[in-house]
Amino acid sequence: MSNSFLGAGSRFKEGPDQRLYNSAFQYELECSPYIMSNLSIADMSHVMTLIQGGVISSSKGRKLLSGLLEVHLQGTENIPLDPAVGDSYNNRDKYLQQQIGPDSGYVHIGRARREASTIAWQMVCREKLFCLHEKLIQLCEVFNHVVSQHLNTFMADFTYLQHAQPTTLAHYLQGFQRPLLRDIGRIETAIKMVNLSPACSGSVNGSQIEMNREFIAELLEFDGILTHTRDAMWAPDMCIDVMTSLCSIMTSLNRISEEFIIWNSAEFSYLELADGFTRTSVIMPQKKNPYGLAFIRGQARTFNGMMTNILSTNQTISGQPDNRLYAYGELPKALDYAIQCVDLFAGILSTSKFNKDKLAEAAADKFIVATDLCDMLVKFSDLDNRSAHKIIGRAVRNACDEEQDGFTLDSIKLAAQQLNIDLPNIPDQVFNSNIDIPSLISLRKGLGSANPEQVQLMVQDSQNSIAKAHSFQGNYRMSSFNERFVKKVNLFLNELKDK
Template identity: 60%
Template sequence: MNNGFLGAETRFKKPPSETLVNSAFAYELECSRYVMKGLSIADLAHVMNLSQDEVIQPDVALALIKGLQDVHLRGTDVIPLDPAVGDSYNNRDKYLQSELPALSGYIHIGRARREASTLAWQLCCREKMLNVHKALTKLVATFNDVIAQHHTTYMADFTYLQHAQPTTLAHYLQGFQMPLTRDLDRVENALKMVNQSPACSGSVNGSQIPMDRYRIAELLEFPAVIEHTRDAMWAPDMCLDLMLPLNSIMTTLDRVSEEFIVWNSAEFAYLELDDAHTRTSVIMPQKKNPYGLAYIRGQARALNGTMMSLLSCNQTISGQPDNRLYAYGELPRAMDYVEQCLALFEETLRAARFDKSQLAKAAADNFIISTDLCDMLVKHAGLDNRSAHKIIARAVRNALENAQTKLTLSAVMTAASQLAIVLPAISQDVFDEVSNIPSLIMLRQGVGSAHPDSVKSLASKTARRISLAEDYANELNFEHFEQRFLNRVNEYIAFLEGQCER
């Protein structure tokens, strides 16, 4: 009889079928690289907590913790992975049975497999989410660096890929930076959610085994516990809290990447990507394809599917395994992809070369000031906006019909006359101020406008947010959590050794 599976010779008479093993079990085992180390930490913390609550004797705890520590230090690669055995938890359990045959059974006291797996998954997710936070902070800072170089780089803003109004490259890029800055808040909220301990929940409604939930949370550097034990085991909203900021980040990266792909084309030529972030064509030697940006675009779309998958899986009832089974691998993998895309776009943005003359050429399109001419008529001629709009639209029509590329004050006056709209005299100086792009940009005085002072003010606020984000990451410092945890394990081993010597 095959004794390698959980339940052999007890509830079950025969092992799982080969079809089940090669499908569901094999899929579940794919997440091992994300949760196996966390399972090891969860085991050590659980046994230490049981020992402190005097559920197991000091000599048993000492031998078990030393054995678990030894296994942990060997690394996760030493544990064979066989889908016939089951998931990551079962494969680890089988290995521990061979390494610690007289002791490994104590690990399961008062704890479901689901709890250990959930805890391991949260340990993984909080570390990876902080990595996303750091990469996002770096990109927001790089935007500030690039923005600072382009306060007077004039360009045509777009709607529907048509010239809309004149602006600066600094202001335009800042429009992509702002949602990424808000994503820092979203990521930090997600970290707050995932950084709560589910440990010592029993199965779903607690346990009669005495276990201090706050002590184990402190040991694992969780600042809080998910208080309700059944909720702690499923917390379906946690997956969504983690996934939403990832999708939000990728939405902005996709938008700006798509823009840069267009800008990198010969038809626009606003931007040249560095060789390091492109790829040659196999057949067309002259090409330099924006492959890095295309990769980001593809990942953004793929992660939309991941979001819908996790949303659907977490709509089940009665603690179905869908809630976590698909999240154990998909969410950490999504975090890896987003971290990669953030790093890739940060490099791409920093190394890209913007063609100021080509951007200025587009800004010189005289029709691009049409909206501002409407505003001029409102301000200086006392017209309502609808009348002003009609006049300027007619002036544009006249110019196009006469193959003219420039609007003049006389053309505006003629259009008003054609529409029988009485237009008070407008001075040439007022018209010229609106027609000159640098002076026109300086007329934009509102908060968040393209005026250089407004852009700089917002950049200063962003710089302060970057500093707060860096402080936040340094305070959490999950990068060195494992070493701090192992130090506490050693301290507790020394304590137990002292007890056992008495």
């Protein structure tokens, strides 16, 4: 124990207290599954940079880099994690000393622990953000498929869970898809930010050790460099931007999941969930509980807490480790959950069966055309909207009092007379087109409306956005990064051998 911790025999007379390593150090180790493999890549790229700059001789560098590559190819499973040793970086350092010997100490030249961990963390975030980006594309493609099947599936739109206006299921679902399409853009922005290299920052102010920041950024396939060395080590907005994007996605998923939970109830019966995304009750065998939707809903609320965590820990004064200490594990974990939830909802949406009869029944609500009748009165008279609103409102009141079934042209004229408002003659054909649901929706020709032609235009627009997102994916090859990097290392070693 006395020689197993950083600073043993130098700065420190004794090792960490058990209460420290059982709490703080143990917490830091929980992020090891996320960053340990990329710590290995960070080490190799750093050594390659030191060799390239002449800081380490070719012969010594080749031996060290070969040892690091061998450890990397063994995987991270063999690296023991002991909180008494410290965090992931220190545990890896101890393992390297055992496997490579004293030469492993060259790995630390001109580089702080925080730099290596930050590189590893950004790389895992980059990888998971790309996965999330891909899952969002797939979900939006599912939306397009389902929307295209329901251009003429009529239903009642809701406000306050009350019937508001007639619409189509296609248009209604698009209202949930559009924010997700914008979320794709948010994730692309987050990817661009985490894909800037913080490498070769020294401690925080640079180093007198010669290191080529462009060289290592290219090795790690970063798009560019976080120029200011101090900013590169902390960059609190990076954590906040990523987490904000995730919260936006989870908010969108939560909103439609909440709707589907209600729609799945016997009182609504607007949709039936596939068995594979539900589970039954232990005690009530008739139940088919919307468990997948409940999981998404619960996770969305959990993300609120994660956002508070990331936000508050990044509000520390400059140079405090809190913002990374909690981000190293929390953000990759949040990314994993977001990936799961997006993928899960894509499965739910693609397999759900919508009850067209029940939806149409709601669209046939006798008062659901009230707003359109107001618009009709304004359109075919000199009435202001407030007067038209009064007339239709009075007609609703009369119908309720007399238990009448909806509107007639005569009932509207009577309401106007009761309010001493002059009404022009409204042709029967005009009135009928405003109470017939398919005809009424076809009258809404404005951009983005529920008119099936407009919905189809928005489907095409979303397909264009999806195509651009696919193009963004095509600019990167995250799935094979590790293989490409290993090839770079071997090529570098061969070049050293020839010198």
